[in-house]
Amino acid sequence: MIHFSGPFLAASVAALTVSLVAFTGCERTSNSSTSAPVGATDSILTEPAEGQAAWEGQKGENATTVISGNLDNVDWGSLVGQQVRIDGDLVVVDTFNLMHRGQVVVARERIFIPTEHVDPNDTDPNGTAHEGGRNVAAVTAAQTHNDNSTITIDDGSTAENVFPPALFPTLGTSEATVRLGSVVEGVSGRLIESGNQLTLVPDQPLRWIPSPRPQRPSLGEADVTVAGFNLLNYFSTIDDGRNNARGADSAAELQRQEAKLASAIVALQADVIGLMELENGVEAEQKLVSAVNKVIGKDVFKSSGLPEGFRRLPGAGDAIRVGIIYRKDRVVPTDKLSSIDDRVFATARTPLLQSFRSVEGGSPFTVIVNHFKSKGGASDADTANRNKGDGQGAFNAARRNQTLAIVDYIDHQTTTGGPSRILVLGDFNAYRQEDPIDALRAHGLVDLHDRFARNRSQGNPDTYSYVYFGQSGSLDHAFATKTLAADVTGIATWHINADEPRFLDYNQEFNPKALFNADPYRSSDHDPILIGLNNTVD
Incomplete structure (x- = not known):
């Protein structure tokens, strides 16, 4: 390179x-x-x-x-x-x-990042093996090609x-x-x-x-829209260099960040939104919801907050968390916000979930929001989680175990009379051919990008949500149980962030003042995903 x-x-x-x-x-x-x-x-x-x-x-x-x-x-x-x-x-x-x-x-x-299209385990990209390494040579060759x-x-x-x-x-x-x-x-x-x-x-x-900015993607004849959005460390606490805050360095930067995020959230036109990289606690989420409602001009979005006992859960001590906000004029919760209690999430963020129903009736659906362990911090990894040189980075084993915990939770729910119409979304910190994603497919969950793409082995060039060292790839995914997948009308990644230059974001250190706009573009470093549901028929 x-x-x-x-x-x-x-x-x-x-x-x-x-x-x-x-x-x-x-x-x-x-x-x-x-x-x-x-x-x-x-x-x-x-x-x-x-x-x-x-x-x-x-x-x-x-x-x-x-x-x-x-x-x-x-x-x-x-x-x-x-x-x-x-x-x-x-x-x-x-x-x-x-x-x-x-x-x-x-x-x-x-x-594209090699493991977006090349499976480290399977020579057939449509395979779902989620451990091994017999195809690592192909991953290495793809990386060499990219580097040159x-x-x-x-x-x-x-x-x-x-x-x-x-x-x-x-x-x-x-x-x-x-x-x-x-x-x-x-x-x-x-x-x-x-x-x-x-x-x-x-x-x-x-x-x-020039590459034009895309319009909001169509999701077919959707009655309800769900979105997943990584906020790039939205903190209401100002980062003073001494605390654990990771976001804005000043009140002016926070105002700029908030303005761009609120504009993006409104533009999503979503009824339920799973958020990632939100400051732990309730204040930041509530502040963001207030900013969104101010842009809309009326009090329609509501924060789900945190479930009881959250602080005691594995992963709940992280500086950031996931969250759920929703439009109370379009959907109503059918249960309280809850979480998945499993020690494998101690290195990640505690998954949160909640069920909703359209205000017009229909069958309820459940949204599980995730943010798995990142690929960084290899120096802290144990033997199982060290970077194996297979293109999946450090802590791949941890992410795979986090996937299996989600699968176990869903299996328990669907076999004991719990919710069966379940949507699993978030930042999995794994690209499309990596073990955690293959594990979800192998255990019967429907990869919604696969369902609406012609052929996964050829990849879908529109599904990338992130760019790392010039290489595009999908870290943000959405899966559904088969019961819910039948009612999905469409899925899309909206490229309002990953393709935009960082000098358009909220930071003030080096960004030209003349280029800042309170618009959705470069509101984060991840693109949001949108899922349409046909949810009006019981």
Whole structure:
């Protein structure tokens, strides 16, 4: 891989996108580690015959290497200091360092995390084995392919946090955002090396096709809509650097975060919403509900709060929790909020669940909201939970056990006269072909994205909800019991966050003030999922 280095490695990438604009040439020097920034004008562009030089610059520097095929076959190290022209379309896969360092990462197509499409256990992606490792070599090969399939385009300047960025001078005027999935129609420039990073500094105008923001997806003829939404650490407590708060660093940031989240929640048009990364306690949830109701203009959303005895449960001591809010004018609870008491959740967040019925009648349905153990913190992992090098990260065993606890709970409910119409959703911290997700399928739960996709073995490019180091994947999922699955009218991941650049979020440290809007876009780092239910017939 030629672009993950320095500060980039220290951060958790979430997903972003790009729209590229034209800019002029860059002066070339004999030092292979430097290049003049975008906007320099000493280069002379020519259009060569095939195999001849495409650029005339300082003496001895007129050779151009033309790349027309896949990027993973390129020996980038041998091209340092040379003029390189990449023909054909390139897709923006990462904008994490666009504002900070003037960089954008491109590839021939969107890149998916290997375990989104490649099962570590089964050579057949439709298999449901949830332990083993006989297909790890394929996962490793996919990661190697990803690592070699990108190139970073750099503005050639050492200046940081420049607005508008040199690569996108129309950002903030004719362009509101730079989304992942935007297309760059070829690029030409000099390949330079700085530290451990190779970047391409363009010397001719870039042509680009911006990726449009999608409208709210259709869910068919749904009577009730349920959503799952990771809030990216919504805390009403200000993070002062000494407490356990993980969200806004000031009252102004909290106001901005709240405004974007409230706008997103209203735009979901959902009747029941499972929330993740909510500050533990009840204050933050109530504050968010008040903000949502203020946007709507009437008191319609209600918080389910916390069940009795919650603090004593495994996982309840975490700084964040899951939650449930609902529109009381559209659905009514048919029982109290409850939880799943199992020690396997001590490393995660306690699952919460509640049953609802449409105000127009119909059969009740139960929503179980989850947030499984993350892949990080490997230094704290025991032998069973260490990173096995199979693409699933650390604590895979813990996540698999958390899945099995959910399955056991559902089995107990459905065999003892409890609810049978159950929807399981949340941030499982596992991609689509990983063990925890396969375990849910293996035990009879219906993967709703599978049900509405043609073929799981081919993957569904629209289901990703998160982007990590330029690789897209689904951490957020929805499953249903067979009884409820028959009444699901549709499911969709709404890409309002993962494809948007992080400089549009609520943070004020480096984000341009002119770009902030109290809208749904980049309200979090995860995309929300929406599930439609036909729930009016008993």
